[in-house]
Structure formats: structure tokens, C-alpha cells
Amino acid sequence: MPLNQLETGILFRNEKPHVKSVHAYFPSVAVLADGTLVSTYVLGEAFEATNLQVHWSRSHDQGQTWDHQGQLNPPTTDRVTSTFGRVATTPNGELIANLIRYDRSTHVDEGLSNPETLGLVPAELLLMRSRDQGETWNEPETITPPLVGPEFEMCSPITVLNDGRWLWPTSTWRDWDGNLPNGNRMVALVSKDQGASWPEYLDIMYSVDDQLIFWESKVIELPNDRLLAVAWCYNEGANADRPNHYAFSDDGGASWSAPTSTQIAGQTLTPCLLDDGSLLNVYRRLDQPGLWACHSRLNAQGEWSNLDQWPLWGHQSLDGTTKTVENMSANFAALKFGAPHIARLSDGSLFVTFWCYEQNVSLIRWFKFDVD
Numbered sequence: 001m002p003l004n005q006l007e008t009g010i011l012f013r014n015e016k017p018h019v020k021s022v023h024a025y026f027p028s029v030a031v032l033a034d035g036t037l038v039s040t041y042v043l044g045e046a047f048e049a050t051n052l053q054v055h056w057s058r059s060h061d062q063g064q065t066w067d068h069q070g071q072l073n074p075p076t077t078d079r080v081t082s083t084f085g086r087v088a089t090t091p092n093g094e095l096i097a098n099l100i101r102y103d104r105s106t107h108v109d110e111g112l113s114n115p116e117t118l119g120l121v122p123a124e125l126l127l128m129r130s131r132d133q134g135e136t137w138n139e140p141e142t143i144t145p146p147l148v149g150p151e152f153e154m155c156s157p158i159t160v161l162n163d164g165r166w167l168w169p170t171s172t173w174r175d176w177d178g179n180l181p182n183g184n185r186m187v188a189l190v191s192k193d194q195g196a197s198w199p200e201y202l203d204i205m206y207s208v209d210d211q212l213i214f215w216e217s218k219v220i221e222l223p224n225d226r227l228l229a230v231a232w233c234y235n236e237g238a239n240a241d242r243p244n245h246y247a248f249s250d251d252g253g254a255s256w257s258a259p260t261s262t263q264i265a266g267q268t269l270t271p272c273l274l275d276d277g278s279l280l281n282v283y284r285r286l287d288q289p290g291l292w293a294c295h296s297r298l299n300a301q302g303e304w305s306n307l308d309q310w311p312l313w314g315h316q317s318l319d320g321t322t323k324t325v326e327n328m329s330a331n332f333a334a335l336k337f338g339a340p341h342i343a344r345l346s347d348g349s350l351f352v353t354f355w356c357y358e359q360n361v362s363l364i365r366w367f368k369f370d371v372d
Helices: 328-334
Strands: 003-012 023-031 037-044 053-059 067-071 081-089 095-103 123-130 141-143 166-173 185-191 200-206 212-221 227-235 240-249 266-273 279-285 291-298 304-313 337-344 350-358 361-371
Touching (some): 003 023, 053 081, 166 212, 185 227, 200 212, 200 227, 279 337, 279 350, 291 337, 291 350, 304 361
Parallel strands (some): 023 081
Antiparallel strands (some): 037 053, 053 067, 081 095, 166 185, 350 361
């Protein structure tokens, strides 16, 4: 399958890095009915800075140029918080942004995670909506999760299924002191009333011996109502990454296949369903430098196979951007690129966004492809 790169460009970059420190991370793009693109991303002075907040931009020319619209989420005045989020559209044209707001008040001089326990600072889940293509947004709605995390990862936009359910893929995470009552689980919160309540969750990937952690999870819907979940897999006991894993469900998410290796050595895998039923995956590769794409198939029996692979960005890097050390909190702080997102544009092309450091500034870069 040829992957024809059409164009690349910048969605957001700090125009005056010599004056102020503003770095961009974690993009997502939603496509509106008229072809307008809306993107969210996080801006702050460092990768785990306390002033990280969700901003958004709009494009009227299929991603060629972008107009920064400002901060999406309102600021908090009673505590120090940083906010992360993703954006999606619903079939009726509503924009929905799912957010996680982290309370940094008790650990203002620390990162998001505790180096000793890998636990996170306290977090709350929020939902913002726009019914007028982003002209106005409602105040954040607080989401009550149906299980105790106690904290949760921000990794994926909401997936809207054909049956009307909304899925919020995430993973449970320890609190700052290391408490994790339900273990390391990849789950998807479920809403049957367009986000008004989230009383259920799908239990997707779980390691029986609790040595495997499933991060950066995504869920997409395949033909014949099959659900596919993918995740970055980390073996905490061995302090080592494993190939990205996947699981599938043929009963609407009630049950899932056992987590299985995709044989893709990477992190932050993001899949996109192609017209022929195959998958294009974009990920941060581990056995070679850079961001890569991989063409894969999942057959009727649920067996995953990989076909062609292509480097997208950073594959000639010599700065060790895929090296890791034993302390995972230190690895998070040292990341130099990642979190790809894929959107299908109105002309059928694929629009890939991710964050990366170029000339010591983290920016949001995009690629546009045709897939034959």
C-alpha cells in the first residue's frame, strides 16, 4: 500500500521563543461538517509545568493555516492546576472536549508523577461542549467516573459508537502515595446519554500479575461492530517496554480478547481505519528513532499482521530520543516527541498531528497523506 505524503507544516509554534517559554504538546483534531478543522493542544512553559492548559486553534483551509483561538478551559482561582484534553465531533455536529484537570497545589515544585511511586497528583475529569462549531463553549461539566482510579490518564478523544454510546478510553493510575485499589487497568468509561452521565465502564486490558501497564490507550470501531483497543505496554517489574498490545471485542465491549502483542516496538500507538478495512498506525518507535507509520491488518479471527512501515519524522535523529532509563517518571520528563493523532479530512486524506521538539522548542507538526 503506497503512503503518499502530500504536505507537512506547523499547527502551532511559539513565535518568540527568545522572549518567553511556551511549548506545545498533545494535539488532537476534529473535522466539522463544512470541512473546518478544530484542534486542541496543551501550552505551557515546560513538559510538566504547572501552567499547562488546553488551547485551541481553527483552520478553514484543510490545515494549511491555523488561527489560535486562545485557552479553552477557564482558569482556576482557588488552587494551582494544569489541564490536558482532546477534542472530537459527534454525528450531530457537536464538538466535545474531554479534559483531565490535575491539582498541583500540594506539589508545585514537582512534576505530575511521584518518582518514588509513579503516582499522579489528584485529578478530576471534565467535559466541555460547543454546539455552534466552537463559537461558544459551555462551562466544564464534572464527570463522576464509575470506578476508583484513583487517578486517570489523559490519552484519547471520546469515541462515538454507531449505537450512540460514547467511550472515554483511559487507564487507572496510582495516587501520589502509590495507592491503586483496582490495579493497572485499561478501561473505557461509557455514556449512553451523550455525556450527561458515565455510570459504566468497559474493562479492556488487565495484567493478572499486575506487572503490565497499558498506557496511551485508544478504542476504534471496525466493520461488523467489532471494537479494537490498542495500548502502549510497559512491564513495570522488568522496567522495560513491551511491543504495543491490542484486544478486540465482538459483543459491544462486554468481553475482550486477551491482550496480545502487535509486534510493533513502540509507544503511543494510534490506529486509523482505512476504507479497505485495514489499519494505518502511527507511533513513537522504540527499536529505531522517530515517529513511524505502519500498515496492519486484523483478520476475522482477530490475528494481527503488519505489512509496510514508513518513517515520518526524526528517523535520522542522533540525540537518543527513544532511549529510556529504569525510572519511568524520568522517562516522561525526557520525552522529546509523541502523542500522534489521526483525522480523516473531507477530501479523504489523512491528517496526522503530533508534538515534537525542533530547535529546542516543542511545537505541533502535521503531515497530510493520501493512502492508495
